[in-house]
Every structure is written in structure tokens, then in C-alpha cells.
Amino acid sequence: DAGITQSPRHKVTETGTPVTLRCHQTENHRYMYWYRQDPGHGLRLIHYSYGVKDTDKGEVSDGYSVSRSKTEDFLLTLESATSSQTSVYFCAISPSGGGDGYTFGSGTRLTVV
Amino acid sequence: AQKITQTQPGMFVQEKEAVTLDCTYDTSDPSYGLFWYKQPSSGEMIFLIYQGSYDQQNATEGRYSLNFQKARKSANLVISASQLGDSAMYFCAMRANTGKLIFGQGTTLQVKP
Numbered sequence: 001d002a003g004i005t006q007s008p009r010h011k012v013t014e015t016g017t018p019v020t021l022r023c024h025q026t027e028n029h030r031y032m033y034w035y036r037q038d039p040g041h042g043l044r045l046i047h048y049s050y051g052v053k054d055t056d057k058g059e060v061s062d063g064y065s066v067s068r069s070k071t072e073d074f075l076l077t078l079e080s081a082t083s084s085q086t087s088v089y090f091c092a093i094s095p096s097g098g099g100d101g102y103t104f105g106s107g108t109r110l111t112v113v
Numbered sequence: 114a115q116k117i118t119q120t121q122p123g124m125f126v127q128e129k130e131a132v133t134l135d136c137t138y139d140t141s142d143p144s145y146g147l148f149w150y151k152q153p154s155s156g157e158m159i160f161l162i163y164q165g166s167y168d169q170q171n172a173t174e175g176r177y178s179l180n181f182q183k184a185r186k187s188a189n190l191v192i193s194a195s196q197l198g199d200s201a202m203y204f205c206a207m208r209a210n211t212g213k214l215i216f217g218q219g220t221t222l223q224v225k226p
Contacts, residue, residue, distance in 0.1 A: 031212050035216070042119075042217055043206075044216070048212070050211075056211070056213070058213065058215075092214070096212070097211070097212020098208065098212070099163050099165050101163070102160070103160075104157065104158035106156070106157060107157075
């Protein structure tokens with residue numbers, strides 16, 4: 001049991017279409033995060049959540065929105081996908097957002113054509 | 114604003130030798146945490162080591178140690194007795210007191226036999 005799963009694992013979509021990525025956890029952790037990983041940039045924080053309906057922006061939030069209506073799910077939506085949003089997206093969870101660690105999902109590879 | 118900097122895009126080390134991966138950070142928060150993660154070619158994010166800003170001792174986990182120099186705002190990772198399986202991308206990350214976790218750009222380490 002992975003404790004954190006991302007879906008889909010791979011997606012190809014067309015420019016201008018909306019896309020939603022899902023992060024699901026079974027750990028009941030309070031904090032959830034969305035990152036994108038691009039060569040030369042490491043992981044950049046898009047949005048994070050510190051509780052149900054409590055979210056905040058990260059470094060690269062433009063063009064992305066999130067929702068967290070229940071503890072276990074954190075959704076990332078690309079309102080109108082662009083080629084610059086082609087990336088690998090990682091979700092992470094943490095019990096307290098502190099030193100007790102962060103667990104990462106396996107990633108979603110998104111290609112916008 | 115918080116910032117993490119890894120200035121070494123790529124490093125080589127001979128098998129069985131020790132290697133130091135550099136990380137500097139910037140924050141005005143008195144309470145923060147520093148992490149190192151390993152990302153092998155398979156893509157998963159593997160937690161290696163954690164150092165809290167108030168910890169007096171440098172953190173160690175097996176062959177990994179974190180050289181924490183608070184006044185210099187550096188948190189370098191030392192890997193002793195390198196193994197071929199250590200070849201991977203390594204990320205330094207900082208947790209702010211808001212729970213936000215941000216990453217450096219990463220360092221690719223290659224271990225030579």
C-alpha cells in the first residue's frame with residue numbers, strides 16, 4: 001500500500017484544454033503539495049494545502065488552480081493547458097509540514113501538444 | 114523570501130571515496146528544516162536526511178551526514194564510501210515555518226568504478 005497515489009501516471013493533451021491531476025492519500029496527513037519538475041529547475045512548488053479548503057500559492061502558481069474538499073484528495077487543475085506546462089508533476093504529503101518528513105507520489109508525466 | 118541554491122549541476126566521484134554536495138539557503142525564519150532527497154533514474158524521490166534549525170548536532174544517517182553551518186547558511190551533504198548505486202540526482206530542500214517545502218535545482222552525481 002503506497003499511501004499516496006497520483007493519477008493519471010501519463011497524459012497527453014491538447015493546448016487549450018483543461019486538465020485535472022489527482023493526488024490521493026490514505027495517511028490522513030494534513031499537508032499536501034504539488035510540484036513540477038523540469039530539467040535545470042529541480043522541483044518547483046505550484047500550490048500546497050495545510051488542511052481541507054486551506055491552500056496557498058507556491059513559486060509557479062500562474063495557470064494552475066487547486067482544490068481540497070476532503071483530507072485525502074488534492075486536485076491540480078490546468079485551466080487551459082499550454083506547451084510550457086509540459087512537465088512531470090509530483091504530489092507530496094506530510095503529517096505536519098515539519099521534520100517528520102514528506103512522502104512523494106510516483107509522478108504524472110503530462111505532455112501538452 | 115526563502116531560497117535554496119545548489120551550485121554544482123554535476124559531480125563525479127570515484128567509488129569508495131567521499132563526496133560533498135553543496136547547498137546554501139536563505140530565510141529570515143528562525144525555525145526551519147533542511148532536507149536532502151535522492152532521485153535515481155527511475156524517478157522516485159527518496160528521503161535521505163533531515164536537519165532542524167535548532168538541532169545542535171549535525172544529522173547523520175548511515176553513510177550520509179549533513180554538514181550544517183548555520184552562520185554560513187549552508188547544509189552540505191556528505192556521502193562517505195560512495196557506491197555505484199549512489200549515482201543519482203540529489204536535491205536539497207528547505208521547510209519554512211508555514212510548512213512550505215522548496216527545493217534547489219539539484220546536483221547530478223556520477224560514481225565511477
